[in-house]
Amino acid sequence: MKTGIYKRKAEMLMNDKGKLKRFSEGAKSWLVRFKDVPLAGSTAQDLMDMIDLVNDYADGKYTAIPKRFLAAILGALLYVLSPIDLLPAFLDDILVVGFLMDKGVGAELKKYNEWRNKRDAGTDKEI
Numbered sequence: 001m002k003t004g005i006y007k008r009k010a011e012m013l014m015n016d017k018g019k020l021k022r023f024s025e026g027a028k029s030w031l032v033r034f035k036d037v038p039l040a041g042s043t044a045q046d047l048m049d050m051i052d053l054v055n056d057y058a059d060g061k062y063t064a065i066p067k068r069f070l071a072a073i074l075g076a077l078l079y080v081l082s083p084i085d086l087l088p089a090f091l092d093d094i095l096v097v098g099f100l101m102d103k104g105v106g107a108e109l110k111k112y113n114e115w116r117n118k119r120d121a122g123t124d125k126e127i
Contacts, residue, residue, distance in 0.1 A: 010074035014067065020074075021058040027051045027077050043097050046109065050077060053112045062115060069108045076100050 013020045028051045031044070050073045056062035057070060076096050101109075 006075040006078045007071070009078050010071045013074055014070060017058050017060075020054065023074075023077075024051050024055040024058055027081060028055070030081060046097050046101060046106075047077070047080065049109050049113060050105075052116070053109065056112075056116070061119075062112060064111065064115070065108055069105055072100055072103070072105055073108075076105075 013023055028048070031047055031051065053062060053065065054070070054073060054077070057065065079096055100106075
């Protein structure tokens with residue numbers, strides 16, 4: 001697997017908020033189309049949370065994520081959205097998301113979800 005290509009694309013997106021916003025919106029509409037495809041565990045929700053985080057980051061609403069984790073999330077989303085599957089039936093996508101969740105992205109998504117819940121309840125604004 002050529003991870004360098006995903007890294008370069010992630011860095012390009014991080015440097016252009018307009019492209020980042022369009023990417024997150026496209027990723028969300030892609031995932032919604034596949035919402036009924038059974039994915040292992042909470043992978044679908046993790047992907048949706050990653051997309052929402054990227055969207056809020058692009059809008060400047062949520063910026064409390066270290067750049068390395070944002071780059072990892074973007075790389076994972078780029079990989080998942082890639083038409084090339086190394087393993088059948090989303091298995092490789094599930095493995096990539098699971099790996100990232102164990103390597104710190106899970107903790108960052110938890111922080112994001114806590115912030116989002118406060119925001120949606122009206123007790124927190126932008127950070």
